[in-house]
Amino acid sequence: MSRMDVMLFGIMGASLVAVIFVTIWALPAYVILNKYKKQTIQWYVLAGFVTGPTYVFLTKPFGNDPFLVKITQSLLCGVIGVLGAVVFWWFVVRKQSA
Numbered sequence: 001m002s003r004m005d006v007m008l009f010g011i012m013g014a015s016l017v018a019v020i021f022v023t024i025w026a027l028p029a030y031v032i033l034n035k036y037k038k039q040t041i042q043w044y045v046l047a048g049f050v051t052g053p054t055y056v057f058l059t060k061p062f063g064n065d066p067f068l069v070k071i072t073q074s075l076l077c078g079v080i081g082v083l084g085a086v087v088f089w090w091f092v093v094r095k096q097s098a
Contacts, residue, residue: 025051026088039097041089048085052078
């Protein structure tokens with residue numbers, strides 16, 4: 001396998017995980033927050049952050065690591081979830097509530 005094949009395999013894996021979490025978590029969270037009129041960015045940040053620890057502790061995607069390493073992984077994944085939630089809120093929710 002060449003380096004490009006390994007890189008493409010990693011990108012495809014990450015994309016698959018992203019699609020699964022958007023389908024299972026992000027869209028239902030959006031519908032629920034919209035139903036209860038929670039339009040502020042704080043709610044979306046909370047929903048985005050919770051995704052990281054949930055993903056890391058339920059699936060153990062990085063192997064059987066010690067607890068402190070899983071906390072670090074959770075925080076990193078949570079920050080990525082927050083960034084995604086802020087971008088989503090900026091382009092979708094902010095325009096609806098204006």
